[in-house]
Structure formats: C-alpha cells, structure tokens
Amino acid sequence: MKKIPKSTPAIIIALGIVCTVLALLVLCTSGVFSQHVTTTPQSLYVPQTRTYYIAAENVTWDYAPAGKDPFTKQPIPSPWGEQTKYKKVRYIEYTDATFTVKKTQPVWLGILGPIIRGVEGDTIKVIFYNKADKPYSMHPHGLLYDKNNEGATMTVDPKMPMSADNQMENNGDEVMPGEKYTYTWHVTAESAPQESEGGSKVWWYHSHVDPLQDVQDGLVGPIVITSAKHAKPDGTPDDVDKEFVTMFMIFDESKPGMSAAQTEGSMKYTINGYIFDNLQGLVMNKGDKIRWYLLDLGNEMDMHTPHWHGEVVLNRETNTYTDVMELLPGSMKTVDMLAYNPGQWMYHCHVADHMLGGMTAMYTINP
Numbered sequence: 001m002k003k004i005p006k007s008t009p010a011i012i013i014a015l016g017i018v019c020t021v022l023a024l025l026v027l028c029t030s031g032v033f034s035q036h037v038t039t040t041p042q043s044l045y046v047p048q049t050r051t052y053y054i055a056a057e058n059v060t061w062d063y064a065p066a067g068k069d070p071f072t073k074q075p076i077p078s079p080w081g082e083q084t085k086y087k088k089v090r091y092i093e094y095t096d097a098t099f100t101v102k103k104t105q106p107v108w109l110g111i112l113g114p115i116i117r118g119v120e121g122d123t124i125k126v127i128f129y130n131k132a133d134k135p136y137s138m139h140p141h142g143l144l145y146d147k148n149n150e151g152a153t154m155t156v157d158p159k160m161p162m163s164a165d166n167q168m169e170n171n172g173d174e175v176m177p178g179e180k181y182t183y184t185w186h187v188t189a190e191s192a193p194q195e196s197e198g199g200s201k202v203w204w205y206h207s208h209v210d211p212l213q214d215v216q217d218g219l220v221g222p223i224v225i226t227s228a229k230h231a232k233p234d235g236t237p238d239d240v241d242k243e244f245v246t247m248f249m250i251f252d253e254s255k256p257g258m259s260a261a262q263t264e265g266s267m268k269y270t271i272n273g274y275i276f277d278n279l280q281g282l283v284m285n286k287g288d289k290i291r292w293y294l295l296d297l298g299n300e301m302d303m304h305t306p307h308w309h310g311e312v313v314l315n316r317e318t319n320t321y322t323d324v325m326e327l328l329p330g331s332m333k334t335v336d337m338l339a340y341n342p343g344q345w346m347y348h349c350h351v352a353d354h355m356l357g358g359m360t361a362m363y364t365i366n367p
C-alpha cells in the first residue's frame, strides 16, 4: 500500500482556502451578495408595535366657531345659523396610560379623532378609555383582528348552530362608561397600498355599539397605512410633503316635532364637522406634494362630490386626473395633488343642496 506523504493534508487545506476565497470573490462580484448591498434602506423597515391612548369624551361642538363665514364675512345663513353648538362625543388622544395630557392635533382634523398610523407588518394597540356616558367601542376597517378586537356589537340568533367564532367572548364590543379596553389590530399586506396606489392610503375607525347613532354622536377617525417601502420611522409616507384628511358628512341634529325649516337648519352639511368655510388650516406651499385622504359616512343623503378649485388631483385608483371625486357613505379614497397654482381656493361638495347648506371650505397655496 502506497504511503500518503505527510505534507498532503497541508497542501489540501491551503488549496481549499485559496478556492474558497476565489469563490467568495466571484460570488461577491457576480451579484449574489451585491443584491443585499443595493437594497434600499426603506425596504428594510422593521415592523413595530404602535400604541395609542384614545378616550371617548363628551364635548360641546361648534359647527361654525368663527360665528360667521370667514371667507365671505357674512353671517351663517338661516336656517343653518340658528344654532351651531351641540353636545357631541369625540375620540381624543392622550400621551400615555394616565390619560392626563392630551396630544395636540392639527386644526384641520376638526371633529375627527386622531390619525392612527401603521406600516405593513406593524401591530397597532389602542388603549381605549370610555370617558363618555354611553357604551362605545372602536371598530377598525382594513386591519386584521379577531372577535375580541372587532369592537362591534353582534347579535347572535340563539337557534343558530354556534360557530367557533360565535362562541368567542366578543370582548371589546361594548366598553361601558368609565371602563378601558385594549384593542390589538394587525397591519397586513392587504391593509397597505399597492405600488400603483402610492405610499399610503386611508381607512376608517368608528364606534360600533349603536353604529348609526355612534357615528352621528361624533365617534369617527382615520387610519392611515403606509407601505413598508415608503415608511418613515414615524409611519408617515416618504413620497409626499403633506397630508390632509377630509370627511364629508351630514350631521343630523333634528328632533321629533320640529318644523320643516327647523329640521333643515338641523342638518349640518360638514367637512370635518365644520360648515360655511369654518374649516381652517388647509395650507400648503407652491411645489408641495399633497396627499388628500377623503372619507364619507352617513346615509343615502351622503353622496358627496369633493371639488377642488385651482388644481387637479391624481386619483390613485384609476391613475387619472380629475378635480371632482365621487364619494358614497363609507368611502375611503386617496388622491395626490402637486400644488402649483398659488392662491386661496374653494374646496366644496358639488351637490347643489349641500353647497347651499354650507359644505364648503377654503384651501391656500402660498407662493
């Protein structure tokens, strides 16, 4: 039997090291590793848990706090100006679990609750504190939740065979006055915008104990979801300079026994809870990329057609330009505007009766 020279293992090891180094060099230059090097930082978004502290609170809401139409300088016309202050309920955000310090929100959000933000892959936790005097809840659209996090009252027919879902406790469907409940919602790929829709899109949250009345009471707010590719650390999208949320909704303050004129005067044709140009803060600079999130809730009267004077917007669903969008009750639409035309411009519902009733606002593009 031929003897193997003692030096062979050392030669094999040396050759092995040389080959490995050469192979690594080839792999590095051929792109197998370089794919990781060229990956953009945005797509390396690390999902996180975002926690919100939101209370439902009784407030006195004024549909026209300026006491007039700030644009025309005229008094709020009759019958809508007869009464503008009402008892409402709002979602109000706090800084932490002690619910002592309120977070400030942009004036243009009006009656809407705080923007709940999430990024694809995130978990959203809402500690909800019902400081009002009726049972309320928080029900999200577009996010993944189970029965204990749906925030909606469900009536079950006792004769029906019980499914696994129905047998669940359905906690969080009615949070009693003075009580707290933690909702956990998941931001899935389906919650986030497709590439063609832009970096972010809008969804709803609202109370769902007495769904019609809860929304009329004022418990509504926006959820904005950003794609992982376009998310800044705070969850805002990196493909626009500024975002605005506007909700077109008629609040019905009428009571049985009112005259026809009183009933009409009790219909508040609002944008974010304001009538006759009382919505303030829609201000931008020339050259800004603006994202408008459009919401609509209510009944069959709530068919609204937001119209921008002075500009056009890109409808992200159809990839076409327009200056009037069509909204139905429950609608959630996202459009983009390049602010190129300085001036003060009207922004109103194009339904004639609604325009007459004060569903009007102004927005400003600074030069």
Ligand SMILES: [Cu+2]
Residues within 6 Å of the ligand: 248, 303, 304, 305, 349, 350, 351, 354, 355, 359
């Ligand atoms: Cu309208």
